[in-house]
Amino acid sequence: MAISVETYQALGLSTYKIINTHEIVENSVSMLQISLIPFKNNKVIKKDCQVFHPDVDFIDVLPKNDFLLVYGLDELLKTLEPFKEWYQILLKYEPKIDVRELSRILLPFEEHPLKHTIEQRDSDSINPDSFIAKAFHLCIEEALGLSSQTTKTLQRLSKDFQDGLSIFFQNLNDLMDQKSSLSKNLRRKRPKNMIGEPGLSVPLEKERSLDPDICHQFFKSNGICSQHFSQYEHRKGQEEMAKAVAKAFNRQEFLVAEAGTGIGKSLAYLLPGLSWLTENPGQKMIITTHTKTLQQQLFSKELPFLEKVLPNPFYAVLLKGRSNYLCLKRWETITQYPESSLSQSEKRHLLPLVIWADETGDGDIDMHPSYASDLHYSLWRKLNADSPDCDRSRCPHESVCFLQRIRKAAKQADLVVVNHALLFSDMVSSGSIIGPYSSLIMDEAHQIEKVASNHLGVRLQPRLFKDLVQSCAPARGTQKNLFSIFHSKAAELQEDAFQKLEKFIHTIQHHAETVQQCSNLLFNQLKIVIIEESESANTKVRLTQSPFNESLLESYEALDENLCSLEWTISQCAKWIQDESFRTLDDIVFECGRLMDQVEQIKNILRHFLNADYEEYIIWQETNSERDDRDVILQSVPLQIGQILAEKLYPKLSRCLFTSATLSVAGEFDYLVRQLGLDQIDPECLSTRLFESPFLYNEQVLMGIPTFIPSPKESNYINAASDLIKEILEVHPRGTLVLFTSNAMLRSTYTRVKESIANIDHLLMAQGIDGNRDQLLNRFRTDQNSILFGTSSFWEGIDVPGAALETLIITRIPFDVPTDPIVQARTEYVQKMTGNGFINYTLPEAIIRLRQGFGRLIRSSQDRGLMLLLDMRVLKNHYGRLILDSLPVQSRIFSTENELFDAINTWFHTEQ
Numbered sequence: 001m002a003i004s005v006e007t008y009q010a011l012g013l014s015t016y017k018i019i020n021t022h023e024i025v026e027n028s029v030s031m032l033q034i035s036l037i038p039f040k041n042n043k044v045i046k047k048d049c050q051v052f053h054p055d056v057d058f059i060d061v062l063p064k065n066d067f068l069l070v071y072g073l074d075e076l077l078k079t080l081e082p083f084k085e086w087y088q089i090l091l092k093y094e095p096k097i098d099v100r101e102l103s104r105i106l107l108p109f110e111e112h113p114l115k116h117t118i119e120q121r122d123s124d125s126i127n128p129d130s131f132i133a134k135a136f137h138l139c140i141e142e143a144l145g146l147s148s149q150t151t152k153t154l155q156r157l158s159k160d161f162q163d164g165l166s167i168f169f170q171n172l173n174d175l176m177d178q179k180s181s182l183s184k185n186l187r188r189k190r191p192k193n194m195i196g197e198p199g200l201s202v203p204l205e206k207e208r209s210l211d212p213d214i215c216h217q218f219f220k221s222n223g224i225c226s227q228h229f230s231q232y233e234h235r236k237g238q239e240e241m242a243k244a245v246a247k248a249f250n251r252q253e254f255l256v257a258e259a260g261t262g263i264g265k266s267l268a269y270l271l272p273g274l275s276w277l278t279e280n281p282g283q284k285m286i287i288t289t290h291t292k293t294l295q296q297q298l299f300s301k302e303l304p305f306l307e308k309v310l311p312n313p314f315y316a317v318l319l320k321g322r323s324n325y326l327c328l329k330r331w332e333t334i335t336q337y338p339e340s341s342l343s344q345s346e347k348r349h350l351l352p353l354v355i356w357a358d359e360t361g362d363g364d365i366d367m368h369p370s371y372a373s374d375l376h377y378s379l380w381r382k383l384n385a386d387s388p389d390c391d392r393s394r395c396p397h398e399s400v401c402f403l404q405r406i407r408k409a410a411k412q413a414d415l416v417v418v419n420h421a422l423l424f425s426d427m428v429s430s431g432s433i434i435g436p437y438s439s440l441i442m443d444e445a446h447q448i449e450k451v452a453s454n455h456l457g458v459r460l461q462p463r464l465f466k467d468l469v470q471s472c473a474p475a476r477g478t479q480k481n482l483f484s485i486f487h488s489k490a491a492e493l494q495e496d497a498f499q500k501l502e503k504f505i506h507t508i509q510h511h512a513e514t515v516q517q518c519s520n521l522l523f524n525q526l527k528i529v530i531i532e533e534s535e536s537a538n539t540k541v542r543l544t545q546s547p548f549n550e551s552l553l554e555s556y557e558a559l560d561e562n563l564c565s566l567e568w569t570i571s572q573c574a575k576w577i578q579d580e581s582f583r584t585l586d587d588i589v590f591e592c593g594r595l596m597d598q599v600e601q602i603k604n605i606l607r608h609f610l611n612a613d614y615e616e617y618i619i620w621q622e623t624n625s626e627r628d629d630r631d632v633i634l635q636s637v638p639l640q641i642g643q644i645l646a647e648k649l650y651p652k653l654s655r656c657l658f659t660s661a662t663l664s665v666a667g668e669f670d671y672l673v674r675q676l677g678l679d680q681i682d683p684e685c686l687s688t689r690l691f692e693s694p695f696l697y698n699e700q701v702l703m704g705i706p707t708f709i710p711s712p713k714e715s716n717y718i719n720a721a722s723d724l725i726k727e728i729l730e731v732h733p734r735g736t737l738v739l740f741t742s743n744a745m746l747r748s749t750y751t752r753v754k755e756s757i758a759n760i761d762h763l764l765m766a767q768g769i770d771g772n773r774d775q776l777l778n779r780f781r782t783d784q785n786s787i788l789f790g791t792s793s794f795w796e797g798i799d800v801p802g803a804a805l806e807t808l809i810i811t812r813i814p815f816d817v818p819t820d821p822i823v824q825a826r827t828e829y830v831q832k833m834t835g836n837g838f839i840n841y842t843l844p845e846a847i848i849r850l851r852q853g854f855g856r857l858i859r860s861s862q863d864r865g866l867m868l869l870l871d872m873r874v875l876k877n878h879y880g881r882l883i884l885d886s887l888p889v890q891s892r893i894f895s896t897e898n899e900l901f902d903a904i905n906t907w908f909h910t911e912q
Contacts, residue, residue, distance in 0.1 A: 003140055011140070011171045012095075016067035018132050067164055068096040071132045095164030099135050102165070104370050105154070106142045108356040109189070146355070148176045153335050153354050157347045160339075165351075191361035191406075193318040195303050198412040203282025209250040210276040215242035218271055224309050225267075233861075237691040238264045244689050245657055246272035249439070254656045254686045256445075256672060258663040260693025260888065261855050265659055266294075266302050268691075269441055273657075277414055277439070278312035284437040285415050288423045290444035290451060291797050292366055295417055303415075317413040318364075319406055319434070321422055323386035326353075326363040328397035330383055341382065349376045353383075363402025372774060411435040420444075420451040427648055428456065438654040445658040446848055449641045449675055453822060456644065457637035458608050465519040468598055471591075472512040497582070504573040508595075511566035518559040525552050526621060526632045542620045542821035548610055556610060560603065567599040609634050616640070620821035637822060639829055642677025650681055662851040664690055666885045671844040695858050697889040702907040703867045706894045711872055712812045718745055721811055721870050722752040727897075728807065728868075729753065729787060732904055733762050735780070736787045736807040739795055739853050741814050743768060746789050749811075762787055767794060780804060796852035801859035806908075808857040808867045813874065813883065814849040815842060843879050847886045854887055866904060 070076055073096070080087040090096075103110070143151075155173040158166045218224045219239040226232045241259055248255035249272060259265035277285050289295050299318050307314070334341055335354070342350065352371050357363075365373045365380060373380040385403040398404065410416045416434055418426075420442070426433040442448060526547065548556060574592035577585045612619055619636045638644055650656070663672050669688040673679050678686055709720040725738060740746040750766045757764065765776050766789040773793055777800070780788045784803045788794070795814065816823040823842070831837030857865045867889075874880035875893065884891055894900040 003137070003144070007140075007144070007175070010175045012167050013067055016069055016136075018069045068093055069099050069132055069136055070096060071099045071135065073098040073101070094162065095167050097136075097164040097168060099132050099139065102139050102168075103135055105351045106139045106146075106355065108352055108368060108370070109359070110369065143172050144175075146172075146176065147358070148173075150354060150358055151176045154351065156335065157338050157342075157351055157354070160344065161348070189359055189361040192367050193299065193362045193364055193406060194316070194409055195299065195307055196313050196315040196414075198315050198409070199281070199313065199414075204280060207283075208279045210246050210272060210279060212243045212246040212250075212272075214275055215239055215246060215272060218242070228305065228309065235262070235264060235694050237694060238268045241265060241268040241689070241691045242272050244687075244691075245269050246276065248657065248687065249273065249276045249655050252654045252685070254650075254653075254678060254681060255658070256663060256669055256678070256686070256688040257657060257659045258669075258690045259659055259661060260691060260695070261661050261858065262693045262695050262861065263661075263691055265443070265661075265691075266298060267306075269443075269657055269659060270298070270302055270306055273439070273441060274306055274310060274314055274415065278310065278314050283439060284413070284435070285439040285441065286423065286434060286437050287415065287417045287441045287443065288420050289417070290420055290447040292419070293797060293799075294443060295419065296366070298417055314414045315412065316415040316417065317406065317409045318417045319410045319422065320364065320366070320419070321386070321425070322403055323381075323384045324364050324366060325385040325402040325406070326357060326360070326365065326383055327385040327403075328357075328363075328401065330385075331357055332397075334382060342379075346376075346379045349379055360402075362406065364406075372772075374774075375772065407433065420448060421455045424452055424455045436652075438652065439656070440649075440653050441657045442659070444660055445676075446660045446662050446672075446852070448645075448658075452641045452644070453637045456641070457635060458605055459636075460605050460609055460634040462519065462523055462631050464602050464605070465516055468595075468602065469512045469516045471595055471598065472509050497580070500576070501573070501585075501588075504569065504576070507569050508566065508573065511562060511569055514562045515559065515566055518555065518562055522552065522555040522559055523632045525555055526634070527623070540620050540622045540819075540821055542618070542824055544614055546610070546612070546614070547621070556606065560606065563599055563603055563606075567596055567603075570595050570599070608636060612636060618822050618825040639825060640677075642675055642680070644677075646677035646680040650677070661693075661855055662848045664886075665844045665847050666882050671840065674840075693888060695861060695863075695888075697858065700858050700861075700864050701867055701889045702865075702903065703869070703887070703889045703891045704894050704900060704903065705869050705872065705875060705891050706897075706900055707872050707875065708894070708896055708900075709870060709872070711876070712870075713873075718748055719752075722749045724870065724897075725749065725809060726753045726756045727901075728809070728904070729757050729762065731901060732807065732866075732908060733785055734806040734908075735784050735800070735804040736809065737780075737794070737800070737805055737856060738787070738789045738809045739811065739814075739856075740789065740791045741812045743791055745811065746791055750789050761785075765789070767791055794856075795849055796855070798856055799859055800856070801863055805857065805859075806865045808854070808865060810850070810853050810867070810869050810871075812871045813846055813869075814853065815846045818842075839879070843882065847883055850883065851886060854889075866907060 070090075077087060077091060080090060146154075151169070151173040154169045158169045160166070216223070216239060219234060219242065220226075221234045226234075237260065241257055241263060244255060244257060245268065247253075257265075257269075259268065273285055273287075277283055287298070289298075295318060299316075303316050307316075335350075338347055338350070353368070356368055356371070360367070363385075365371065365384070385401070410433075416437075418434065422433065570592045574589045574596075577589050577592075609619070616639055617636045618639050619634070622633045622635060623631065658672070658676070658678075663669060665671050667690060669690075673686070673688070706724065709724055710717045729736060738749075740749070746766060747769070750764070750769065754764055763779065763783050763786040765771065765779060765786060767773070767776060768791075770776060771779070776788060776790075777798060780786050781800055781804050786804075818824065818827070827837035827841050829837075830841040834840045854867060857863070857867055869891070874883050874891075892903065894903065
């Protein structure tokens with residue numbers, strides 16, 4: 001698209017200059033390269049670069065009113081930070097625009113950076129300056145096609161910025177007002193969370209069986225897969241698993257299937273599952289996963305492929321929790337009046353959502369290619385559909401609401417993909433979210449008990465009462481509550497009605513403040529249960545009997561009495577409005593209903609802890625001593641998750657598949673069957689299968705156990721382990737993942753290693769120190785010689801194939817903390833039931849987690865790597881044999897450092 005000189009000038013771009021950030025390498029700045037981009041024949045052309053040295057007056061080189069373009073301003077400033085003069089000049093110079101930031105605002109549906117997009121549009125080779133110029137030109141093309149409504153939103157959000165974005169969007173808005181013919185109508189893109197179209201299928205009187213031979217035709221060497229994937233390799237385990245799933249569906253069985261890494265389990269269950277589903281119209285199947293990553297894989301890769309190759313159509317929907325979706329009503333309110341509800345930083349972070357909000361077909365923030373909602377959690381909370389004041393009947397956007405649309409689609413779908421948490425929400429709400437179904441596939445099934453514990457639990461915390469009081473107190477900013485609604489309606493009331501309603505509102509506020517005082521007293525008294533001398537920052541104390549002594553009971557009764565008074569007053573206010581038929585006060589009636597629900601929820605939570613069965617629930621008190629207010633939280637989770645699943649989930653299922661890469665312990669499934677309550681179903685309807693990985697682990701992995709370092713139980717273990725890690729990184733600097741079982745050990749090791757390896761040119765990163773999980777993983781994948789220290793979430797769910805991860809070091813056997821209330825209670829329960837809580841609970845949990853950690857190393861048949869377990873307890877303790885037998889590789893024992901380093905050297909320098 002040719003853009004005239006006049007258009008550039010209207011945008012304030014009579015000239016612009018580029019700082020070529022690619023010239024700044026390895027913290028060495030001998031010059032900055034600045035390219036002048038002039039106009040010729042109504043086109044932007046590139047002139048030979050002018051090079052300026054640091055001794056030249058930078059202000060003269062870049063006169064005011066010239067736009068300065070950079071790509072990645074934050075990284076550039078970080079690079080220039082040691083060169084303070086340059087740093088200050090670039091920091092203060094205006095107007096400047098970060099083209100990467102601008103592209104994320106104007107091209108929200110593109111992956112970033114934009115190099116691939118530009119290469120597709122322009123086959124010329126792209127050097128750094130022309131890349132920035134072309135990226136900027138592409139942004140302008142998109143900007144000129146925006147609607148005037150959108151440009152006004154961009155201008156409102158950016159008007160107070162002290163940089164070039166403010167000027168650019170102001171001029172763009174003025175230009176669109178002058179040339180409205182260039183504006184386009186808003187159009188929604190096709191939703192990415194739906195595949196196929198809803199059908200009008202009629203259920204069959206009798207179910208049809210699936211011919212298992214379809215699996216062979218699909219997966220054989222010259223079958224359907226081979227015709228669509230150029231690198232396809234037949235995997236025996238994948239075909240066998242697909243046939244097992246087909247048989248389980250035909251026989252109405254529950255199947256537990258462990259699928260080793262590389263099997264291709266997603267297609268192995270999707271093919272027979274969908275084939276059976278399309279043969280039996282009117283049936284419905286649910287697939288649940290633990291991670292969003294797997295959900296996206298199913299919807300972006302496997303399901304679109306099966307839609308093309310299967311003979312019969314199907315309708316699939318990806319359904320998530322309310323907080324994942326944009327609320328159009330909240331979006332409209334906030335973008336109309338951003339100054340009253342958003343900070344300057346929040347306005348900037350909102351800009352990449354403006355065009356996305358106009359054009360997204362699904363409103364799912366996870367579908368935004370470059371927006372991490374977890375990094376801007378407080379902002380996204382103001383925008384998402386998890387809103388307590390949602391009133392569908394009064395919402396002007398109800399007909400196009402993203403949440404309602406996807407929930408309606410889920411009710412009509414043949415296949416619904418959800419996560420474990422949403423499945424359990426649906427279970428306790430009697431199917432009100434997903435609707436009826438009889439077929440279930442649970443992927444990442446090793447996480448079921450943990451997710452169910454978190455989701456089926458109950459939490460009593462001060463935040464509940466603070467939120468309740470804020471809903472009744474005078475509002476701040478654009479906060480919508482009873483007080484603000486009353487004042488917005490005050491002018492419409494007669495004097496006597498106004499006084500009556502004002503009295504109700506003040507009485508409600510008085511009761512709410514009294515509730516707050518009573519709750520403060522209750523939580524202060526609960527603090528005496530906490531062991532104040534505990535050295536742990538996060539203190540958890542398990543309660544084996546009710547903490548409600550005489551004084552706590554008095555506080556509880558006072559709190560309950562005032563909650564009831566508050567609830568009664570709210571109900572009387574709503575009743576009076578309805579009796580008087582004040583139609584203009586419907587908003588207050590609705591708000592009263594919401595507040596009564598809020599009060600009732602709190603009362604139910606209080607009653608749960610007052611009357612809790614300490615034999616059936618695990619209950620504990622928790623504080624965070626790093627916070628000044630040291631809020632006390634009471635938490636409760638069911639002791640026996642398997643019992644709940646057996647009573648509330650399994651009876652409505654005709655067939656079910658549990659699958660993961662790690663379900664067995666030394667080849668046996670007894671632990672998982674007992675853990676998930678599968679021992680309570682008819683044994684004739686349950687089968688278990690283990691499908692081994694196609695990877696040749698003994699040829700692809702060198703697994704070593706060094707015995708020359710102390711046991712983790714010894715005081716000098718951390719120092720010895722840190723020294724060994726440091727030496728390995730210095731002698732064999734490769735992509736390395738080091739997994740820890742505690743943050744304390746990670747930080748201690750990180751400090752020692754970072755000081756020692758400063759002389760090697762490798763990036764060392766640590767979880768909780770150098771960025772969030774996604775940031776660390778992205779850098780780890782792209783920098784093939786980086787080193788990553790991780791705990792918790794890095795033990796599973798990460799996929800880093802190739803040279804980026806060639807060394808895996810596991811510091812300790814990942815036993816759970818024995819004093820954790822959940823671990824302690826379940827260990828005691830299993831001890832009581834089986835006579836050995838360690839062997840039948842603690843050890844299997846550690847083995848499954850260790851197997852997950854091991855699975856990070858080999859992700860393809862071409863991968864080779866080193867795995868070290870720095871825990872000699874696997875050799876000296878009686879349980880060690882069971883741990884080693886659960887890993888798919890033979891281990892080697894190294895009694896000296898020389899033996900270990902000779903083996904590593906040979907391993908990495910042997911031609912394969």
